[in-house]
Each structure stands twice: as C-alpha cells, then as structure tokens.
Amino acid sequence: MEKVQVGRPREFDADEALQKAMVVFWQQGYDGASLTDLTERMGISRKSMYAAFGNKEQLFRKALERYTEMQAAYVFEALRAATAIEVATTFLNGSVVANTRPGCPAGCLGVQGALAVGATGVVARDTLVAWRAMGQGLLRDRFQRAVDEGDLPAAADPDLIARYLMTISNGLSVQAAGGATREELQQVAGTALRNWPPA
Template sequence: METSRRAPIGRPRGFDAEEALEQAMRVFWEQGYEGASLADLTSAMGITRTSMYAAFGNKEELFRKALERYTRVPASYGARALREPTAREVATAFLDGSVRATTRPGCPSGCLGVQGALAAGEPGRNARETLVAWREDAVIDLRDRFRRAVDEGDLPPGTDAALLARYLMTVANGIAVQAAGGAGRDDLQLVADMALRSWPSA
C-alpha cells in the first residue's frame, strides 16, 4: 500500500519584508550606496545576510528596490504634483514637496535620489547610473506636463518646456543638497517661493 506524500511546505520568511525594505531605504538614504555596508543594511533590517539575498537579491538589487519604495512613499509628491491643474500649481507642489521630503523629522536629510550615489567609484557605477536615469525620468515627466500646459494656453506660446522642467529639477536638487547640509525647512521654503516668483504666466 502506497502512502501519500505531501509536498514540502516552505518555511515562513519570518520577517516583515516591507519593514525590512523601509529600513534598507533609510540606510541608503543616510549613507549612500557605497557608504552602506552589508553589515549596516542587515543590522538595520534585522535579518541575516542569507535572508537578505533570498528576499531581495544582492546589494545592487536591494538598492533598486529601496529606490522604488522611496519613489512610492517619501518622493510620492512628484507624481501627485503632475496631477495639479495648472503648470504653476505643478511647480509649487513639486518644490513644496521637495522641501518637506528632504527635511522630514525622523528621516535622513536630503534626497536618496540625489545624494545616494552622486559621487561613486566603480563599485557604485550602476547605482549612480540608476539614479541619473531616475532623475532624468522626473525631468521628462515635468517636460511633458509643461508641453501640455503650453498646448492648453496655460503657459505662454514658445515656452521651452524642457528648459523649464530642467530648471525646476535643478532647484529641487539644490534644495536636497542644502537640506543634507543642514539647512532648515523654513529657509528652504523661502528658496522655493523665490524660484516661483519668476514663473511664466500666460
């Protein structure tokens, strides 16, 4: 008589993957890609190196997943800003969001997408290129939104939407660098407000 065999049941992961990823994101945010050691990451995540590899892949893959989480949560203001009804409101929401995200109490200062691998050696080359593409995608999204604003008459005819998008991103990146250097939220909000005073109007 044959006995039935049960398929082996996988062992439970034993940790909250989203919480672990949140902690990894914070380590990368504070220390940068190259500055964050595997020991730093696994200690903050509360898991072993083996568990990290099994759940998230290698350090580079973990960084990409952490950046995706950063985009969905702390940097979600970017996607929300694009839905504002006018170009000026888009720009205002984008810069205000940048100020809040880079000076949020209880979080690292600055922006993971800006200083995560701004200056990196060969081991961090892929991470640096990932962030370059991440920032460029944001510029493209803003450019497309501003082109629509020109077509709708919300921005003056002939407005260089690509240049306007690059300008806005440059200000936001500067806000992030200043925040990482210790500048306070109130001062950075004044910078954002000043940048918007010269905003073109239809």
Template structure:
C-alpha cells in the same frame, strides 16, 4: 528556494516582514548612500541575515533598486501628485514644496535618496550612479510632458521651452536636497522654493 516543511525559507527569521525590512534598507541607503551602506549596516537595520537578504531581495544593487522604488512610491510620491495639479504654476509649486518637505522630514534622513544615493561613487557604484541619473532624468521628462500640455492648453506662453522649465525646477529641487543634507532648515528652504517661482512665466 529550499524550504523546511511549511515554515519560512532557510535563512529567513520567523516573522520576517519584507516590507518593513525594505523600509529600513531604504533609510540606510538614504542616510549613507549606496557605497557608504555596508551589508552589515543593511542587514542589521533590516533585522535579517545576509542569506535572507540575498534570498528576498537579491544582491546589494538589486536591494537598492527595490529601495528606490519604495522611495518613489512613498516619500517621493509628491512628484506624481504634483503632476496632477490643474495649472503649470501649481505643478511647480507642489513639486518644490514636496521637495522641501521630503528633504526635511524629521523622521527621515535629510536630503533626497535620489540625489544623495551616489554623489560619491567608485567603480563599484557606477551602475547605481547611472540608475539614479536615469531616475532623475525620468522626473524631468514627466515634468516636461506636463508643461508641454500646459503650453498646448494656453497655460504657459507658446514660446516657452517645456524641457527648459522642467530642468529649471529639477535643478532647484536637487539643490534643495543638497542644502537640506548640509543642515538647512525647512523654513529656509521654503523661502528658496518661493524665490524660484517668483518670476514664473505668465500665460
């Protein structure tokens, strides 16, 4: 990348904070979805030029991928924390409670970036739609692995299908996100999460 002396790369404004810029891009994608977020929307929120965006993050799809990684490490970090809970029921409870909290944060857009990001996608958005489908599938896989361990430990009944339980929870979590984006309150969604666990299988 061409630079001028010891200063910032050409096109990058003085004081450019890549972390903060990526945070703002994540929020734009979260609120508007991949296709709904124009380059103008993104660069205005990030406080940089298009040249700076391309130099620092690549094209729009690359930027979205980095924004999704930031989302996973930040707002969606509840998933990794939930997997460390000592029992399967506590894993499920922490997972759904985390989905409720993240989808209804007062300082963030409602819903989940991983669900809202490409609900409506034309041809240009298909790679991102597939990226998000793989991301959600990875979440199911991690949950299923944890519940398989719970079966082995006697924490879940031996005849239960860990993958089925994981998909059950992910379906509820995705539904929570969609409902939050539609205006459902945290209190309402918390009751939904509690209902989802009412018939949790006994060990």
C-alpha cells in the same frame, strides 16, 4: 494527503526590512552602505537578504522604488495639478517637505545616494541618473501639455522649465543635507517661483 512545506517560512517582515534598507541607503549612500550595515539594520542574515531581495544592487533598486512611492509621491501629485504654476508650486513645496521630514534623513535618496561612488557603485549612480531624468521627463511632458493648452506661452520651453525646477529641487536636497531648515528652503522655493515661468 497533507502538503509538506518546502523550506522554512520567512521569519521577518520583508516590507519592514526593505523600509530599513531604504533608510540606510538614504543616510549612507550606495557605496557607504555596507552589507553588514544593511543586514544589521534590517535585522536579517545575508542569506535571508539575498533570498528575499537579491544582491545589494537589486536591494538598492527596490529601496529606490519604495522611496519613490513614499517620499517622492509629491511629484505625481504635482503632475495632477490643474495649471503649470500649480504644478511648479506643488512640486517645489513637496520637495521642501520631503527633504526635511522629521524622523527621516535630510535630503533626497535620489540625489545623494550615489553622487560620489567607486567602481562598485557605478550601476547605482546610473540608476539614479535615470531616476532623476525620468522625473524631469514627466515634468517636461506636463509643461508641454500646458503650452499646448495655452496655460503657458507658446514660446515657453517645457524642457528648460522642467530642468529649472529639477535643478532647484536637487539644490534643496543638498541644502537640506547640509542642515538648512524647512523655513529656509521654503524661502528658496518661493524665490524660484517668483521667477515663473523661467525665461
């Protein structure tokens, strides 16, 4: 007996649609990205968006996951570096590149996506606070390992070092969004690394 297909097959590429949604959130932030902006850029109806991705908040979370896998992959590369200074260098250099990639919005979705939000954007803001804290926690754990292995001085504070790097990285994002060039940001990263490790 031939199977009867229930419902119509999706007429769009969900992966491509998610990529486009990620860019909208990146450019406009959570509150600034209306459902109309999202669905028009994704090339789908609201009904299709809800069926494939859930509501706006769920779509935002999926877009942030995509961003983490693609644009923020340098963080995981940095964590695999052999020494603490190589972790810091790879992390800040990766941040500069990610914030100034040609063909992409300037800055970082994870920093600018929900800096200023109304009541409807609180969940997105809290999601990004947790996202940034996760990155800082991964760096802190890596620097604790460096202390344990003698790669950093015993008196070094892994939490302070991770916070220092995250603060520089977040600042690079804000500067990029304000028009700073890759070369200018690379100079800032280089200056930060000359103060390694931060006291």
